[in-house]
Amino acid sequence: MTHTYKFNVAMSCGGCSGAVERVLKKLEGVESFNVSLETQTAEVVAADSLPYETVLEKIKKTGKAVKAGEADGEPKDI
DSSP states (O other): OEEEEEEEEOOOSHHHHHHHHHHHHHSTTEEEEEEETTTTEEEEEEETTSOHHHHHHHHHTTTOOEEEEEETTEEEOO
16 A cells, blocks of 8 residues: 655755655655656655655755645645
């Protein structure tokens, strides 16, 4: 089983979206992801073993502001 996590992330340039992509590539349990500078979003398909909070913390560690998040269509705390 997988989970779909979506985040609204403040990104102003390709370097910003690249930083988010790099942390998601390295994160164990991420099956696929799509980071869009245009829509300011990061969508992550994750294994059941990877919690929302872990993905959120990894994105925050890039220094980018996370404005909103959801897990499997349900709004979550940021």
